[in-house]
Every structure is written in C-alpha cells, then in structure tokens.
Amino acid sequence: MLNKMIFGGLSMIFLSMILSCSSQSVDIHDIVVVEPADQDHFSDAFEINQTLGRGINLGNALEAPNEGEWGLMINEAYLDEIIQAGFESVRIPIRWNAHALEMFPYSIHESFLERVDEVIGWALDRDLAVMINIHHYNELMEQPQDHRDRFLKLWEQIAAHYKEYPEELVFEILNEPHDNLTPDIWNIFLVDALAIIRQSNPKRVVAIGTANWGGFGSLQDLELPANDRQIITTVHYYDPFHFTHQGASWVGSEADQWLGTTWDGTDQESAEVDSDFDAVEEWARNHDRPIHVGEFGAFSTADDLSRERWTAYVREASENRQFSWAYWEFGSGFGAYDPGTGTWRDYLLRALIPDSPAIE
Ligand code: BGC
Numbered sequence: 001m002l003n004k005m006i007f008g009g010l011s012m013i014f015l016s017m018i019l020s021c022s023s024q025s026v027d028i029h030d031i032v033v034v035e036p037a038d039q040d041h042f043s044d045a046f047e048i049n050q051t052l053g054r055g056i057n058l059g060n061a062l063e064a065p066n067e068g069e070w071g072l073m074i075n076e077a078y079l080d081e082i083i084q085a086g087f088e089s090v091r092i093p094i095r096w097n098a099h100a101l102e103m104f105p106y107s108i109h110e111s112f113l114e115r116v117d118e119v120i121g122w123a124l125d126r127d128l129a130v131m132i133n134i135h136h137y138n139e140l141m142e143q144p145q146d147h148r149d150r151f152l153k154l155w156e157q158i159a160a161h162y163k164e165y166p167e168e169l170v171f172e173i174l175n176e177p178h179d180n181l182t183p184d185i186w187n188i189f190l191v192d193a194l195a196i197i198r199q200s201n202p203k204r205v206v207a208i209g210t211a212n213w214g215g216f217g218s219l220q221d222l223e224l225p226a227n228d229r230q231i232i233t234t235v236h237y238y239d240p241f242h243f244t245h246q247g248a249s250w251v252g253s254e255a256d257q258w259l260g261t262t263w264d265g266t267d268q269e270s271a272e273v274d275s276d277f278d279a280v281e282e283w284a285r286n287h288d289r290p291i292h293v294g295e296f297g298a299f300s301t302a303d304d305l306s307r308e309r310w311t312a313y314v315r316e317a318s319e320n321r322q323f324s325w326a327y328w329e330f331g332s333g334f335g336a337y338d339p340g341t342g343t344w345r346d347y348l349l350r351a352l353i354p355d356s357p358a359i360e
Pocket of ligand 1: 295
C-alpha cells in the first residue's frame with residue numbers, strides 16, 4: 001500500500017508538472033501522462049459484477065462537503081461490521097470536487113486523497129470489493145460545459161492514482177447525472193471520461209449510470225461505447241418514491257404529505273417492482289451488460305415493517321436477475337446500521353442478508 005501511495009504521489013507530481021507547462025486550451029485527450037497499468041489479467045465485467053454481489057453504500061460521509069458534516073465519519077471498525085454481516089462490497093460516494101483546486105490544473109488535495117486511500121484500504125484489506133465514484137458534483141449538473149475540463153481532470157488524477165490497485169476496485173464515473181447534464185450531454189461526457197480512465201486503466205471495470213438521477217427509466221437514453229466490454233451499467237431504484245422518500249427534507253416540503261405511506265407487498269405493488277426490473281433485465285440482455293443496482297433504500301421515516309418488506313423484495317428482484325446491488329446506506333438516515341448503539345437494525349439486515357451471522 002505504501003508503495004502505491006508513493007507511486008501515486010509521484011505520478012501526481014509528474015502530472016502537475018506537465019499540466020503546468022501546458023496551456024488550458026490543450027486538448028486533454030492528447031496528453032498521455034502516465035503509462036497504462038498492466039491489467040491484462042483483470043476479470044471481465046460480469047465476473048467483477050458477481051464479486052460486487054451484496055453491497056452497502058458508505059453514504060453521507062465522504063460525499064458530505066467535509067466528512068463528518070453529515071454526521072458520519074467512517075472508521076475501520078465499520079468495515080469489520082460490514083464484512084462480518086456478510087456483505088461483499090462497499091460503494092463509497094466521494095465529493096472529490098470539494099477537495100480540488102477550482103482552477104487548472106484542478107489538483108486534488110493530497111490530504112483528501114490520503115483519507116480516501118485509507119478508507120479504500122480498510123475495505124480491500126478485508127476482501128470487500130469497492131466502488132468509488134464522483135458524487136454531488138452539483139456545479140457540473142448546473143453548468144456542464146463550464147465544468148467539463150475539471151471533471152475530466154479529476155478522473156485523470158483519480159484513475160492514475162489507483163491504476164495499480166487490484167481489480168476489485170471499480171470506478172463509477174458519476175453519481176446520478178441530472179438537470180442540465182442531460183442524457184445527450186451525458187452520453188458525450190461519459191465517453192470522454194472513459195477515454196481518460198482508459199489511458200491509465202485499460203481493463204479496470206467502470207460502472208456507468210443513467211441520466212435523470214440514475215433511474216432505470218433512462219436506460220433507453222444511455223449510449224455506451226460498444227467496443228468497451230469492461231463496463232457495468234448501474235441504476236438506482238427508489239420506487240414508489242412517495243414511499244421511499246416520505247418526509248425526506250431534501251426532496252421538498254411535499255415529502256411531508258407522503259408520511260404514513262406503507263408498502264405492503266400487495267400483488268399490485270410487487271408487480272410494479274417486477275415490471276421495472278424486467279425492463280432493466282431486458283435492456284441488459286439486449287445490450288449484453290451486467291447490472292448493478294447501486295442504490296436502493298427507504299428512508300427511516302417509513303415504518304419498519306414496510307421498509308423490511310420493500311427492501312427484501314427489491315433485493316430479491318435484483319438477485320433473481322443476477323444484478324449485484326448496494327443498499328443505500330450504512331449508518332445515516334436510511335441506515336441498516338445504527339452507529340449510536342453500534343448495532344445493525346435487524347429488520348433491515350434480515351431483508352438484505354437473510355442468513356447474516358450478525359442478526360441477533
Ligand atoms: C444521494 C443522497 C440521497 C439518496 C437518496 C443519493 O444518491 O446522494 O443524498 O440521500 O440518493 O435520495
């Protein structure tokens with residue numbers, strides 16, 4: 001790990017030297033800043049998707065403006081809890097854009113990079129596969145063209161830094177593109193970002209989600225480079241939204257009117273989930289892509305029994321179709337784990353990992 005950090009650090013310095021000599025108008029596609037890693041032995045995207053298997057999001061930590069500001073600091077013991085509960089992977093949302101220079105060359109702060117290294121290391125050391133992303137780059141959603149170069153430069157640095165990491169580290173290009181980052185613009189940006197990543201990581205598996213907040217409904221708009229087979233397609237699932245987001249302040253005041261919505265697992269409710277997942281499965285078959293359900297969860301304002309039923313149903317819907325998944329999230333408002341008491345919420349853990357040894 002230390003070697004990797006030193007190597008990563010050196011490549012960052014090298015990168016900064018080259019970029020500081022170049023003008024801002026340089027076409028970044030033409031700058032090959034690092035040697036590509038040897039990844040010929042890497043498993044294919046379907047195998048890596050199986051490795052991701054059952055996962056959980058370490059949400060509300062590294063994607064807060066600063067870690068801790070949303071109430072959660074990741075500590076090493078959490079990774080022990082996660083592996084012992086039977087999860088196979090963690091998705092780590094990361095707000096890189098809050099920890100990098102605003103101006104060219106957009107260097108990522110060294111201390112933040114080290115913190116991310118630490119958390120990734122804790123997970124990999126325990127044989128948890130890891131997905132990292134760029135999360136909450138809100139300015140990119142508002143002004144995509146103005147932030148395009150910075151977004152790509154972030155990926156250039158992240159990809160170079162982690163290029164020697166094992167294949168169990170997966171990059172997800174961007175969480176939930178939305179607003180002015182329209183499906184058409186996203187189809188262009190994802191190709192650009194993938195090209196940057198491929199300069200240093202020729203075979204690492206990259207997860208790519210859909211526009212319009214990552215929903216399955218936007219799969220029809222998604223255009224992936226046909227010749228790159230090391231891609232996992234990722235979708236998020238929060239339907240029925242009035243159930244999963246009842247009382248969620250960030251959605252708006254109308255969410256309070258949804259309080260009390262239950263999910264009873266009626267034939268009709270179940271059929272709606274089935275039909276959504278069938279549509280994803282059909283898309284996956286037609287496009288020959290593995291699927292990862294990167295987020296699904298119901299906020300703690302819903303009643304426990306409904307949350308358990310819905311979570312179990314969606315988890316089964318994923319597994320029946322060989323989709324890997326990551327529950328949203330570990331220890332905050334949707335939390336399967338209660339950091340206050342240091343215990344899992346059994347009804348949620350049961351829904352996620354029915355035979356978990358951590359269930360009391
Ligand atoms: C967002 C979170 C939000 C969750 C559910 C995630 O993608 O990053 O802030 O809590 O979706 O709405």
